[in-house]
Structures are given as structure tokens and as C-alpha cells.
Amino acid sequence: MTDTQSADESFAAAVTVDADDRSDWSVSPRIFGAYVEHYGREIYPGVYAEHATNNSFESWCFDRKTAERSRLAYEEDALPEHDGIAFPWQPVGDADYETPSGGVHGGDDRQFQRVAVEGGTGGVSQRVPLPDYRTREYDLSVSVRGGGVDAVEARLTDLDGETLAAVTLPVANEWVRHEDRRLELAGGSDTRYPAEGSEGRFRDISAPHGEYRLQFVAEGEGHVDFDWVMLVSGDAVDGKFNPEMLERMDELAVQSIKWPGGNFASHYRWRDGVGPLEDRPVSEAPGWSGLEPNFLGTAEYVELCREIGVEPMITVGWWAEIGPGEAADWVEYCNGDPEETEMGALRAEHGYEEPFDVRYWEIGNEVWGDWQFGHTADPWEFAGGSDDREGVDAYYDAMTAADPSITVFADLLDPGYTRFEADADEWAEALFTEVGDRIDGVDTHHYNFGIRRGDEDSPEAWVEAHDAEPVDYMETLVAYPTQYERELADLAADAEEHGLDSFTINVGEWGLYPHLGEDWPEIGMGTTASAAYTAGMFGAFVRQGEAVRRASHTHMPVKQFPDTGGSNASPLDPVARVQRLYAEVLADGRSWHAVGVDVDGPTRTLPELGTRIERMDGVPYVDATAVVDDAGEELAVFLANRDLRRAGTVTVDLGSDAAGRSVAVDVLEPTGSPHDRQESRSEPDAYRIDRSTEPVSEDGTVTVGLAPSAVARVRVD
Numbered sequence: 001m002t003d004t005q006s007a008d009e010s011f012a013a014a015v016t017v018d019a020d021d022r023s024d025w026s027v028s029p030r031i032f033g034a035y036v037e038h039y040g041r042e043i044y045p046g047v048y049a050e051h052a053t054n055n056s057f058e059s060w061c062f063d064r065k066t067a068e069r070s071r072l073a074y075e076e077d078a079l080p081e082h083d084g085i086a087f088p089w090q091p092v093g094d095a096d097y098e099t100p101s102g103g104v105h106g107g108d109d110r111q112f113q114r115v116a117v118e119g120g121t122g123g124v125s126q127r128v129p130l131p132d133y134r135t136r137e138y139d140l141s142v143s144v145r146g147g148g149v150d151a152v153e154a155r156l157t158d159l160d161g162e163t164l165a166a167v168t169l170p171v172a173n174e175w176v177r178h179e180d181r182r183l184e185l186a187g188g189s190d191t192r193y194p195a196e197g198s199e200g201r202f203r204d205i206s207a208p209h210g211e212y213r214l215q216f217v218a219e220g221e222g223h224v225d226f227d228w229v230m231l232v233s234g235d236a237v238d239g240k241f242n243p244e245m246l247e248r249m250d251e252l253a254v255q256s257i258k259w260p261g262g263n264f265a266s267h268y269r270w271r272d273g274v275g276p277l278e279d280r281p282v283s284e285a286p287g288w289s290g291l292e293p294n295f296l297g298t299a300e301y302v303e304l305c306r307e308i309g310v311e312p313m314i315t316v317g318w319w320a321e322i323g324p325g326e327a328a329d330w331v332e333y334c335n336g337d338p339e340e341t342e343m344g345a346l347r348a349e350h351g352y353e354e355p356f357d358v359r360y361w362e363i364g365n366e367v368w369g370d371w372q373f374g375h376t377a378d379p380w381e382f383a384g385g386s387d388d389r390e391g392v393d394a395y396y397d398a399m400t401a402a403d404p405s406i407t408v409f410a411d412l413l414d415p416g417y418t419r420f421e422a423d424a425d426e427w428a429e430a431l432f433t434e435v436g437d438r439i440d441g442v443d444t445h446h447y448n449f450g451i452r453r454g455d456e457d458s459p460e461a462w463v464e465a466h467d468a469e470p471v472d473y474m475e476t477l478v479a480y481p482t483q484y485e486r487e488l489a490d491l492a493a494d495a496e497e498h499g500l501d502s503f504t505i506n507v508g509e510w511g512l513y514p515h516l517g518e519d520w521p522e523i524g525m526g527t528t529a530s531a532a533y534t535a536g537m538f539g540a541f542v543r544q545g546e547a548v549r550r551a552s553h554t555h556m557p558v559k560q561f562p563d564t565g566g567s568n569a570s571p572l573d574p575v576a577r578v579q580r581l582y583a584e585v586l587a588d589g590r591s592w593h594a595v596g597v598d599v600d601g602p603t604r605t606l607p608e609l610g611t612r613i614e615r616m617d618g619v620p621y622v623d624a625t626a627v628v629d630d631a632g633e634e635l636a637v638f639l640a641n642r643d644l645r646r647a648g649t650v651t652v653d654l655g656s657d658a659a660g661r662s663v664a665v666d667v668l669e670p671t672g673s674p675h676d677r678q679e680s681r682s683e684p685d686a687y688r689i690d691r692s693t694e695p696v697s698e699d700g701t702v703t704v705g706l707a708p709s710a711v712a713r714v715r716v717d
Helices: 066-070 241-250 298-308 322-335 344-350 379-384 392-402 424-435 458-464 471-478 481-497 529-542 562-569 575-586
Strands: 010-020 031-035 091-092 096-097 113-130 135-146 151-157 163-170 176-184 212-231 256-259 311-316 360-363 407-412 443-449 506-515 548-553 592-600 604-606 616-620 624-630 635-641 647-653 662-670 685-693 701-706 711-716
Touching: 010 031, 010 163, 031 506, 066 135, 091 212, 091 548, 096 298, 096 529, 135 163, 163 176, 163 662, 241 298, 241 604, 256 548, 298 311, 311 407, 322 344, 322 392, 360 392, 360 624, 379 392, 379 662, 392 407, 392 424, 407 424, 424 481, 424 506, 471 506, 471 529, 471 604, 481 506, 481 529, 481 616, 506 529, 529 548, 529 575, 529 624, 529 635, 529 662, 529 711, 575 635, 575 685, 575 711, 592 635, 592 701, 616 624, 624 647, 635 647, 635 701, 662 701, 685 701, 701 711
Parallel strands: 010 647, 031 256, 031 548, 256 311, 311 360, 360 407, 407 443, 443 506, 506 548
Antiparallel strands: 010 592, 091 113, 096 113, 113 212, 135 176, 135 212, 151 163, 151 212, 592 624, 604 616, 624 635, 635 711, 647 701, 662 685, 662 711
């Protein structure tokens, strides 16, 4: 597998930087994007600090995913469903339950929860993970009415049933809205989320959140009705945003946010998420199962972007039930003049006189995949339409008619994907031919899995068939960004051949999510092996920066939500620290230009692996990227050692102008193995950062030691 690997325990490599070979274009800081999507708890409470689920007691949606997976997205294990109780709420005490139609919130088909007691105690309860490490205060709002019962008690309890906070709510014959009733925990839960022994996707990850129960309990003889529950953390910014998320967006220098996803975007109807919260319907979330309360809609998303200081980007679903007219109305709602446009007037009616000025738009999300609403395997239908539906051309015309100044991207099948019914080359051909004279660029997604378990092949079988070791398989994945860079370059060249001017690429979703053999070491999120992969992707984006202007790592840990637990939720994740190493330079407000870099050192062959990696010879173990500021005064070099077995010594030739100067060197390296996963939320345990100031030798070189999977930044001031 390795072309120039020796039996030595370490290797030597040389990197030569040619600062005179400088790009005319500057690197876009928007390659440091965040991707958010409405699934599981990612938005609530990850972005919007709302902690209750199924707030309006509606019928749960299990349409697209299995019931088991839907339950696991919200609870530690598969909860039972109970007749007359809205899932995932559970019964308390002895009572009769039903969910009649009506109520105060949820839309045209709304319902509410009724609890009938006959001289005893009864109610409903829901398990809630709360950030008790951050705040003990939570604001409860709920609508209540009843007959024969004078009051109900709203409680937060631990899992043993001990009441830690409570408030008494009077019950009247008509609906009464109880707003922002403060619940302050008198103590903390001993159980962290998810609890020990839980099953499902996150069973091995412990979040910092405590596990509690939110309960509504009545006593006496009669009935109580509940509707529209909200439980917002007391430290929420502007009463809605998760403060930890805002801090991490700033810490990681996030420069763009892509919303509303993702699979969710394919069926999202924007009118559900505008206007007063009390008027917004609860809608199904069939892309991931569950329900969408629509608390985070267009105005809240724009407010979030302004809070962080980034430009918003909105994805419009390509689906027959949406169509160009609805897409154009969304553009007009965001950007239209309130005096001259119908949708602009509607926005003003909702309290926003000034336009939102959303400049960046995208049409379609992975429409080539059969898991999407609006799926098609025919790229020509997507680009130009068919007898049954209108294509990107019609969407573009309608949207730009609403605002000619917007920038519009179209969904593209990634050039590295080969297992789908649709063909990536034909997809690009269709877009470039049908709408290349109109669209401003493409949005493409790339996930690297290796060999998926359940395919005819398996990681173990591949290793045996190639007389290889598991580390050879894993190094192939970590070194893949070199091949992906070639695919990005080929895509840009293809666009140029079709006459597309100012063509840009948005890598709207990307990440390494490896399928590995049983009992193999890890290389996924939270490991420095994944950090080395991430550095390679950022390097590819920088070097292809004339075309690549935006990118969003799917699970960059900026959203504090409990389902991803320790490693993904931690701001100290090594993958996140790689983004910081790059973003501290490239997102500092100055213009940076890519410069020429030559790498001389050991290489390996990427063998054909799975459906997304082709054979590629001569891939260097050391990935190197260099940039210079606009004034030509500061140079930064980024290095990654993608060898997972051997350390390397890299001599970096910075040029004669650097002789006699000093450089600041930051090296992110594993504390143990490249495969160790970051577990701690407060202190790094899988990696360390070594900082030093080194002199540049008289010949203009500096030497950097790189442990296996280490990532380094060398700055010449």
C-alpha cells in the first residue's frame, strides 16, 4: 500500500513554499461554515434553547424512519406508546387519557392532552435532558384549563422521582396561558444523559446534561387539559438562543450557516415558520421522523446569523408541492420592499419592516438520493423540468424575478459518488447545459464512509483480500482529501469548458464517518485521525479556493445538544481545534492568498475502496498548504501527518526572506494513539497542543516534528 515507506519508526519530508507563486484570488473565510438541520435535538435545544418535545401533544410522525430510531432520537431507549397520550409523554399516577381535537396551538388539525382523575393523582411526564452544569433556572410556559380540579403542579424531578422544582398553576374553565413561570432546581440529577445501559446510536457517549422529568400532576376528581408547553433555559439569549452554541460559533470563527438542512429542507414549507409563535402550526418532520414546532423559522434564523455576524444561506426544497412560486415568495418575504411587494408587506406585518437581505440561496438538497422528498434520478428533469414538474431553470427564473441581486446555487451529485442510480458526470452535464448561463454555482455534499457494512464486501474482507492491515484501510480514508481536491479541480474545469463565468462550489455537507471492522481502532469524530482528515479537506478547499467559496462540516461541534454527547458536543474536540488553527488565520478579516507548495517525502497508494475512492498513486503522507496575507508580510503554513503509524520530521523551506526571523509553531498531536477519542468536556484528553517559537535558519528553513495524525500551523510574522 505504501510506495516509499521504510521500516524505520519515523520518516523525513521536505516542504518548499514558493511565496512568489501567489493566487490572484483570496481564500474565502466561508469555508468555515456550520450546517444545522431539524432532526433529533439538534435545533431544540441545540440552537433554540427549548427543552420539551412534542410541545402541543400532536400525533407523532414515524413516516420515514423506523419507530425505534425515532424514539431513540429523543429518549435513552425505546419508550412505549400509550393510548390517549401523545408520544413521547408518559403517564403519571392513575388517570384516564385522551387527545381530543382542538386546543390553543398546533395548526388546523391541532389537538391537546386531557387527563381525567377520579379522586386520585394523575398526570403526564416527559424525560428531559437539561444543561444543569450551565444553569439551574428554566422558564415554563403552558396553557391549562379544566373542570373539577382547582390546580395542577408543574414539576422538574430527578429520575428517582424527587421534586427539585415546582410551581402551582390554577385551573379555570377556559384556557389560561401561564407564561415564563420560573422553575429553579434545588439540586442536580445524579444521572447524566443518556443513562448507563441505554441503547441505540449514542449508547457509548455520555453528555454533560442531567436527566430530569418534566411533570404535570393533578389531584381530585375532574379533568385537566394541557397544550403548548415550552421549557426554555433561563440563560437563553434573547429568550431563545442556546448561549453555548453562540459562544462556540464565535470560538470556531463560523463564517456562514446553512439552513434549514439537510433532508429536512426537502419538505420544509417556509410559511409554517413565520409570524407569531402562537399562530405557527406544528408540522410533521417526515425526513427524520418526529414533529417540528416551527419555533425557529425564517426570522429567527436571520436573527441568529446577525447575532453571530455571518451571512445567511437558505435552501429551498425541490419538490412538486413546493414549486418555483413558493420559492419566489420566500425570496420576496425575506428581501421584498414592504410598500411595493405582497410578501414584503407580510414580513412587515410580522414585525420586520426592514428586509432581511438574504443574498445566498440554494435549490434542492440531495435530490439524487431516494431518501429525499422530490427525489429524481434524472438530472435533466432536475435541471430543466419535465411534464410533471418544473426544474431548476424555472426556480431560478422565479426567484431572481423576486430579487435579481441574489446568488443561487443548484444541487449537484458529488463527483466522488459512484453507487447511485444517477451519474455524477451526467448530473453536472445537465446542470451546466440547461442552466449554466444562469446559476451562480453548485452545492455538493461529500461523506467518506469506506465500505459500508451490509454491502457485499466488508472492511474485514477488504483487508484480507488485499493482504493489508486495518491501518491501511483507515489511512486510505484519512488521505482521501488529496483525491477529493482533484475532483473539485476537475469539476471547476468542467464548468469552465461549458463557459460558466465566476463558477463557485459550496461543499454544503462534508465529513468522515467511517465504517470500520469489528473491534478496530477508531478514526471518527473526536480522534486526531479525523483531525488529520479535516486538515486535508481544509487544505483542499484553500488550494482550490478560486472555485470553493463555501463549505460546512456537518458535525462541527458548535451546537450543544445532548444526543451527540461528549466528543461532538465538546469545544475541545480535536476536529474543532483544527478548524481554529485554520480559521484564526483565514478568518481574521484580512485577505489571504494561496501560495505554491511542493512536498517531497513518503507517499502511499490509495487503493480502490468502497464506492467513493478510486485508485490513486503517489499520495503524500504529509499534506501541506500555505497562504500569505494581502500585504505579503505574513505567511502561514499548515501541515498534517496522515501516517497513522509513524512520526515524521518535516523541514519547511520558507524562502530566503524568512531567514533570521522567528516563527510561531502550533502542533496538535495525540496524547496517546491517533485512535483515542476525545471524551472529556472540560479538558482535552485525546490530544494536546504544543506551542513554541522557533528561529528560522539562515537558509530559510524550520523543522517541525509531527506525531502520527498530528496537524501543525507555522506562522511567520
